[in-house]
Amino acid sequence: MNNDDTEPMLRRTMTSRRVVSLRERLIRAGVTVAYLAPQDVNNPSYFDDHVDAAVRAFQQERGLIVDGLVGPETDRCLNEAQYALGDRPLYVDEHRPLRGDDVTMLQHNLSRLGFYYGHLNGVFGSSTHHAVMELQQSLGLGTTGVVDRETIASLARINKNITSSKAFSLREYHRLERATSALRGRSVVLLPSGAAGQQPPAAAAPSFRDRADEVTGDVALRAYELLHEIGADPSVVSPGRELRDRRGEPVRTVDSAHEVVTGGRSDSVVVTLHCDWNSSPAAGGMASYYWGEQDRSEIYSPIGERAAVLVLKEMVARTGALDLGTHARQWDLLRSQDAPTIWLDLGYLSSPADRAALADPEHRNHLAEAVVFGLQRMFLLAEDDVPTGTMSVDDVAEYNGR
Numbered sequence: 001m002n003n004d005d006t007e008p009m010l011r012r013t014m015t016s017r018r019v020v021s022l023r024e025r026l027i028r029a030g031v032t033v034a035y036l037a038p039q040d041v042n043n044p045s046y047f048d049d050h051v052d053a054a055v056r057a058f059q060q061e062r063g064l065i066v067d068g069l070v071g072p073e074t075d076r077c078l079n080e081a082q083y084a085l086g087d088r089p090l091y092v093d094e095h096r097p098l099r100g101d102d103v104t105m106l107q108h109n110l111s112r113l114g115f116y117y118g119h120l121n122g123v124f125g126s127s128t129h130h131a132v133m134e135l136q137q138s139l140g141l142g143t144t145g146v147v148d149r150e151t152i153a154s155l156a157r158i159n160k161n162i163t164s165s166k167a168f169s170l171r172e173y174h175r176l177e178r179a180t181s182a183l184r185g186r187s188v189v190l191l192p193s194g195a196a197g198q199q200p201p202a203a204a205a206p207s208f209r210d211r212a213d214e215v216t217g218d219v220a221l222r223a224y225e226l227l228h229e230i231g232a233d234p235s236v237v238s239p240g241r242e243l244r245d246r247r248g249e250p251v252r253t254v255d256s257a258h259e260v261v262t263g264g265r266s267d268s269v270v271v272t273l274h275c276d277w278n279s280s281p282a283a284g285g286m287a288s289y290y291w292g293e294q295d296r297s298e299i300y301s302p303i304g305e306r307a308a309v310l311v312l313k314e315m316v317a318r319t320g321a322l323d324l325g326t327h328a329r330q331w332d333l334l335r336s337q338d339a340p341t342i343w344l345d346l347g348y349l350s351s352p353a354d355r356a357a358l359a360d361p362e363h364r365n366h367l368a369e370a371v372v373f374g375l376q377r378m379f380l381l382a383e384d385d386v387p388t389g390t391m392s393v394d395d396v397a398e399y400n401g402r
Contacts, residue, residue: 010070014047022047022070022078026054029081033057063294063330067202073332080104080122090147092129099123106147109155110135119291120300121335183376183396184231189257189339190223190371191272192216195237196333204277204350211349215358216273219346221245222368223271224252230372230396235260261339268339269307271371275358277350284351285322288312289343291335292328299328303340303378311344311374317389318366319357321347344371372396 010022023038033054038044052068059066062077070078076099083100090098090106103122110116115138116131129145136143139154194213201208220236225245227234235252236243243251254260261268276287288311290304299305308326316323324345334341346367347354357363373391 009072009075010047012047012049012052012068015043015045016047017045019047019051020044023051023054025078025082026051026058029058029078031058063328065201069202071199073199076332077330085109086149086152090124090132092124092126092145094126097123097125103128106132106155113158119335119338123336183227183372183379185267186232186379187260187268187339188223188227188232188234188375189237189254189260189268189270190220190234191237191257191270192220193272193274195239196272196274198274201277203279208275208277208349211355212275215275215346215349215364219273219364219367219371221251222364223371226368226372226393226396229393257337257339257341261337269303269375270337270339270341271307271311271375272333272341272343274343274345276345276348278348279350281350281352284348284354285324286312286315286319286347287324287345288326289329289331289334289345290326291330291341294328294330296328300335301340304334304342307340307375307378308342308344310377311342311371313388314370314374314377314391315344315346315367318370319363321354321357369393 010016010018020038023036023044026033027037031054033050035041035048035050036054041048041050055070055074056066056068058064058078058081059068059074062074062081064074064077080100083102085102085105087102090103099122101122103124104120106124107116107118107120107122107128110128110131111120113135115134116128118125118127118131132147132151133143133145135155136145136151139151139158141151141154192213193216194209198209198212200212221243224234224236225247228245235254237255237257238251238253239255241253243253245251257270261270288308290299290308291301292299292305305326305328312323312326315321329343331343334343347358349355349358373396376396377391
């Protein structure tokens with residue numbers, strides 16, 4: 001889930017000057033735990049039980065994996081949590097975009113006012129810049145696109161007129177309503193775990209990364225073949241590496257999902273494939289994730305939620321694996337794309353049963369079919385849908401005029 005980091009992650013029982021800074025960042029992020037402040041303890045550079053509890057509380061609140069480790073994803077979220085709207089001017093920077101909770105709050109307010117229809121990803125990009133300019137123009141301010149004190153003050157004055165809504169997700173609902181029942185011509189970006197920069201889970205075996213890359217890469221290629229066969233427009237993320245399918249035909253590869261979905265191509269879906277690991281070999285099963293609040297109070301990606309539910313149902317029905325459910329998460333990979341994105345955990349490589357299944361080519365075929373059939377079912381009208389696990393390749397070919 002995380003990208004590699006140049007600095008070692010902070011963890012329990014460590015002693016480092018960075019822990020002092022971590023304590024202060026957690027407090028600024030709104031975490032309230034006794035004996036967290038540096039001045040309240042004898043050795044503030046020690047990663048003690050109180051810091052561990054604070055990190056876990058922060059991870060829980062942000063929808064991150066709760067492991068008490070300050071890795072790249074937790075560190076990124078902590079950095080973003082340091083800013084509230086008004087703490088700094090906000091502006092577009094193409095080379096180093098501003099990120100933070102203040103940007104997320106700005107996007108949230110702009111979306112409720114009808115100026116912003118993109119993802120609430122906390123990144124001040126071109127769509128946020130244009131929304132700010134529209135706001136400034138409507139308020140009679142200088143249309144600079146810079147969120148300065150005057151812009152924030154004007155936004156605060158009209159904020160009382162902003163009513164709670166899900167305006168930020170209206171574009172996705174609109175896309176779903178306009179969608180045809182066919183996958184033909186639709187862009188599907190397949191993102192294996194290696195290309196996604198998935199950091200091995202804590203305590204994972206040294207072979208985890210290579211095994212996960214092999215499994216998810218193979219499933220991605222099998223799904224690509226099916227999608228290509230029915231006339232969809234699939235691609236596989238494989239930075240700097242050419243791929244061929246099982247027949248030796250070249251596969252359309254891209255260096256990143258952004259290469260395909262930048263600009264909000266309305267028919268794109270991103271499917272990222274992963275394996276999991278647990279310290280207990282008894283842990284097993286499959287899960288799916290989409291972009292939303294962990295308590296389900298907000299679903300930021302309605303298409304992502306629907307796809308995650310349907311694909312997981314197909315995977316479970318076709319493999320007999322344990323259904324671990326569909327969950328909302330705030331992971332950067334889910335919210336950073338300009339297209340609906342789903343995260344699929346295909347099984348636990350720590351489980352002998354899951355590991356054996358994932359090594360089976362037939363099992364991988366079922367997983368690839370589940371991805372395609374789940375996506376197909378997402379776009380079908382209710383009267384055309386079929387029971388979970390009963391759709392065939394011929395059915396999909398018929399829906400797509402093949």
